[in-house]
Amino acid sequence: MEIQPIPEIDVLIGIALWLHSDGWQIKQVSMAGGQKIDQVTHRQKLKSNFIKAEIALDTIRFRREGPDIEAIKEAKIWRIECKGLGDVRLQTLKNNFDRAVASVVSYYDQQVGLQLQLGLAFPEAYAKLTRKKLPQSLREAINLWLFLYVAIDEIYEFAPNEEIPL
Secondary structure, eight states: OOOOOBOHHHHHHHHHHHHHHTTOEEEEEEOOOSTTOOHHHHHHHHHHHHHHTTOOGGGOEEESSSOSEEEEETTEEEEEEEOOBOSOOHHHHHHHHHHHHHHHHHTOOOBTTBEEEEEEEEEGGGHHHHHHHSOHHHHHHTTEEEEEEEETTEEEEEOTTOOOOO
């Protein structure tokens, strides 16, 4: 079975749209950079999807670093790391997953008055790595949720005490 590449921007957009549909206000977006990434095209794609979903762009901070998405609702705050899928070997997939986990764990700090929820969003190809590389006890200790990206309009969420069915 051939794995189709999924740009990180698609995962980011899908998660942001999911959050928005659940009543969360997107406060910050940090898009991936790099040599092979067309920032202008990605930013246009993000903006057109946000406008279509009626997500106010003027209240969002666009940053180069930090969580890919930060969203607020009532007394809760999401900090979510998004991972795309390139045309890579298994070892590179594992390395990318490890880096994503390291990033999301680095967002762990308590905000005064806000309940922190961490999230890691990724395409299905990463799902098997969660059992090997993300112990249930860690996910529960830091309140780490997993988001399985299937398509921009098909996102599945898993609470810290739930496993992704394989």
